[in-house]
Amino acid sequence: MPRQDPPHRAKKSLGQNFLTDPNICRKIVDALAPSADDYIIEIGPGQGALTEHLVETGARRLRALEMDYDLADRLAERWPGLDVVRTDALKFPWDELNDTGPCKIIGNLPYNVGSKLIWDIVSKVETLSRAVFMVQHEVALRLTAEPGTKAYGGLTAWVKNYCDTRYLFKVPPTVFRPRPKVDSAVVRFDPFPLTDRPVDRERLSGLVKLLFQQRRKQISTILRKRMKPEIEEWFQKEGVSPSLRPENLTPTQFRSLSLIY
Known part of the structure; x- marks a missing residue:
């Protein structure tokens, strides 16, 4: 058997x-x-x-x-x-x-x-x-x-x-x-x-983790120490309010923001 x-x-x-x-x-x-x-x-x-x-x-x-x-x-x-x-x-x-x-x-x-x-x-x-x-x-x-x-x-x-x-x-x-x-x-x-697909995985990963570690806060609050003219222009160009929370950004917006934050 x-x-x-x-x-x-x-x-x-x-x-x-x-x-x-x-x-x-x-x-x-x-x-x-x-x-x-x-x-x-x-x-x-x-x-x-x-x-x-x-x-x-x-x-x-x-x-x-x-x-x-x-x-x-x-x-x-x-x-x-x-x-x-x-x-x-x-x-x-x-x-x-x-x-x-x-x-x-x-x-x-x-x-x-x-x-x-x-x-x-x-x-x-x-x-x-x-x-x-x-x-x-x-x-x-x-x-x-x-x-x-x-x-x-x-x-x-x-x-x-x-x-x-x-x-x-x-x-x-x-x-x-x-x-x-x-x-x-x-x-x-x-x-x-x-x-x-993203051209810079590390920058995208860093931004995603940074924002969602504080997902209850406004994006502008999380990025306060990193705020610069390029980021302010990004919000205007995308028609996105800095007072929004991370979950309101699209995947594509995360990618483009990651290249300048």
């Missing part, structure tokens, strides 16, 4: 919640629009719920980033052709993908690192053609929020300078093992052309 591996116990320290509904898994993979010509990277494949459907696409290269060595070994054994990388996705050199041609990235991201991963991926992977991530529902609302709304924040302003984001569907706790205490949701990311 074939050897039966013991069930894997989810590790709370790694934020593991395994998908158990094949229909949800297929919907997530379909949202990536995978093809046989694609290079696909999956973050945190776990027990292979999404991987199984990704393998079926016949993608020319399928890479899985898994930091749980036990799960990584099981994945490699189940799919010998799968490129399993035993690593923490937060430490993965995402900008190295810029030397490998177009790629697509997918994953059921742990709640505790999802925002940080997305922040890095959208800004560092210039060859990204599409990404689909499942995140905490609250984070999904932030990723797709519009200026002037409560959900709009630093993550929104940053990501929407690199990608068009689309909220696809909500995922209930009942399709996970163990069950999380909150809803999840799936978001699709379609990157802008390189010519439409």
Whole structure:
């Protein structure tokens, strides 16, 4: 009889919640629009719920980033052709993908690192053609929020300078093992052309963090020590009142202001 591996116990320290509904898994993979010509990277494949459907696409290269060595070994054994990388996705050199041609990235991201991963991926992977991530529902609302709304924040302003984001569907706790205490949701990311992305990531990042660390204050108050004629002219040109709060600026306005603040 074939050897039966013991069930894997989810590790709370790694934020593991395994998908158990094949229909949800297929919907997530379909949202990536995978093809046989694609290079696909999956973050945190776990027990292979999404991987199984990704393998079926016949993608020319399928890479899985898994930091749980036990799960990584099981994945490699189940799919010998799968490129399993035993690593923490937060430490993965995402900008190295810029030397490998177009790629697509997918994953059921742990709640505790999802925002940080997305922040890095959208800004560092210039060859990204599409990404689909499942995140905490609250984070999904932030990723797709519009200026002037409560959900709009630093993550929104940053990501929407690199990608068009689309909220696809909500995922209930009942399709996970163990069950999380909150809803999840799936978001699709379609990157802008390189010519439409920020030219200075560091300046944009600095401004976004500066303003949203004090999001309840007026922009003029936050920038008081940095105020100079160029910034005053910027407000006039954009038709923006300095008395507004950070969530009222569009992603594009954050980008243009970052070049002069």
